[in-house]
Amino acid sequence: MTQFSVQTIKQRFGIIGNSKDLERALEIAVxxxxxxxxxxxxxxxxxxxxxxxxxxxxxxxRKHNKFIAxxxxxxxxxxINSELFGHEKGSFTGATGxxxxxxxxxxxxxxxxxxxxxxxxxxxxxxxxxxxxxEFFRVxxxxxxRTNVRVLAATNVDLIERIHRDRFREDLYYRLNIVPxxxxxxKERREDIYLLFRKFSVDFAEKYGTTPVxxxxxxxxxxxxxxxxxxxxxxxxxxxxxxxxxxxxxxxRDILMQHMPGSQSGQLSLVTGRAGDGRIxxxxxxxxxxxxxxxxxxxxxxxxxxxxxxxxxEMPELIAPVQEKAWxxxxxxxxxxxxxxxxxxxxxxxxxxxxxxxxxILEKIEPKVTLSPKSIVVEEPLSLEQMEKDxxxxxxxxxxxxxxxxxxxxxxxxxxxxxxxxxxxxxD
Numbered sequence: 355m356t357q358f359s360v361q362t363i364k365q366r367f368g369i370i371g372n373s374k375d376l377e378r379a380l381e382i383a384v385x386x387x388x389x390x391x392x393x394x395x396x397x398x399x400x401x402x403x404x405x406x407x408x409x410x411x412x413x414x415x416r417k418h419n420k421f422i423a424x425x426x427x428x429x430x431x432x433x434i435n436s437e438l439f440g441h442e443k444g445s446f447t448g449a450t451g452x453x454x455x456x457x458x459x460x461x462x463x464x465x466x467x468x469x470x471x472x473x474x475x476x477x478x479x480x481x482x483x484x485x486x487x488x489e490f491f492r493v494x495x496x497x498x499x500r501t502n503v504r505v506l507a508a509t510n511v512d513l514i515e516r517i518h519r520d521r522f523r524e525d526l527y528y529r530l531n532i533v534p535x536x537x538x539x540x541k542e543r544r545e546d547i548y549l550l551f552r553k554f555s556v557d558f559a560e561k562y563g564t565t566p567v568x569x570x571x572x573x574x575x576x577x578x579x580x581x582x583x584x585x586x587x588x589x590x591x592x593x594x595x596x597x598x599x600x601x602x603x604x605x606x607r608d609i610l611m612q613h614m615p616g617s618q619s620g621q622l623s624l625v626t627g628r629a630g631d632g633r634i635x636x637x638x639x640x641x642x643x644x645x646x647x648x649x650x651x652x653x654x655x656x657x658x659x660x661x662x663x664x665x666x667x668e669m670p671e672l673i674a675p676v677q678e679k680a681w682x683x684x685x686x687x688x689x690x691x692x693x694x695x696x697x698x699x700x701x702x703x704x705x706x707x708x709x710x711x712x713x714x715i716l717e718k719i720e721p722k723v724t725l726s727p728k729s730i731v732v733e734e735p736l737s738l739e740q741m742e743k744d745x746x747x748x749x750x751x752x753x754x755x756x757x758x759x760x761x762x763x764x765x766x767x768x769x770x771x772x773x774x775x776x777x778x779x780x781x782d
Contacts, residue, residue, distance in 0.1 A: 358413060371546035389414075393532070398583075406508075406535060408466075414504070416464050422460045438480070439458070440458055449493075467507045468507075486529070539585050540582040540589065548577060548578060567603050569604075572607040573610040596610070647741070742774070
């Protein structure tokens with residue numbers, strides 16, 4: 355068992371976060387570091403996979419030898435074999451002398467192959483031979499060379515899917531995937547987002563000689579709800595942008611939205627659902643309001659027909675109502691026209707036999723409804739803000755002011771409910 359703890363590794367390499375997935379990945383890296391096992395590091399772009407390769411190398415017995423990081427996706431297919439395995443003089447146009455490759459140079463050390471999925475198939479075959487026997491050839495040479503290199507690989511794509519498309523060797527996959535380490539994305543450890551932002555804002559404040567920016571509660575909610583497709587790399591760039599461009603050191607929701615990626619184009623990507631601290635996306639309360647509006651509409655329909663019944667208003671008995679839109683030249687608008695089949699007519703019987711699959715339009719029904727002077731039409735406000743206020747008020751009344759029960763009824767946190775009570779002056 356290694357003498358290094360996860361907390362020690364975090365401090366040594368500046369890793370911020372307390373999520374279980376992150377700590378599990380670090381535990382595996384620490385445990386496997388002192389072996390020569392091949393490790394495959396997976397995770398989205400920008401999650402910090404190269405840092406894990408450095409952790410493994412620095413804790414291994416090879417730490418005093420070379421560590422070489424190679425981005426396989428950045429090397430042209432025509433030259434990657436020469437870069438990795440070296441070449442002899444005259445082996446191709448421009449080869450004016452012999453050259454050692456990375457595997458020969460890093461003998462006794464560690465090679466980190468990032469974006470391994472972009473490696474050409476012929477190069478994959480050469481890599482497989484090194485992993486199995488430690489042997490390789492320089493380009494243009496038939497002399498067998500040997501190397502003692504530990505291989506760490508990383509990818510941000512699904513290698514199994516690449517195997518199914520014949521773009522990655524299955525035998526190489528199983529040879530690389532002896533010890534898998536998955537580096538979680540920010541979506542998988544949302545509780546760490548604000549911690550990382552605070553760390554970056556303090557670093558940039560020291561760099562530029564300013565005061566670190568602070569986020570209010572609403573801004574913090576948006577920060578943790580954003581999907582962060584670029585992960586830690588994107589969050590770091592965003593923290594620097596806000597630290598430099600914002601005149602205010604207290605970042606509110608409006609200020610934050612001016613800098614959020616995609617907010618200006620209306621394509622801001624938010625992760626819905628509950629965050630790591632148990633808070634809920636406030637849009638969910640609006641969905642609840644819309645469902646309540648639908649319920650109120652149904653109750654309004656019931657009330658309407660009850661008024662008709664009590665006032666003995668004349669309404670034709672209709673079956674199979676048909677709605678269509680007609681152009682009204684005078685008003686320049688489209689207007690709904692209501693048609694129906696009068697009950698008891700021949701068409702009624704015919705429609706009943708046919709199951710009203712295709713209703714027959716016999717006549718246009720002109721409504722002749724007159725309301726008595728005592729009839730009162732109450733027009734309710736359609737403002738979402740007013741409806742939200744009313745809904746919160748009803749929940750508080752129902753639970754006699756007990757905010758915990760009211761918040762549970764509304765499906766929001768007590769903190770959000772408290773803020774809404776202050777916003778709508780409901781604490782009187």
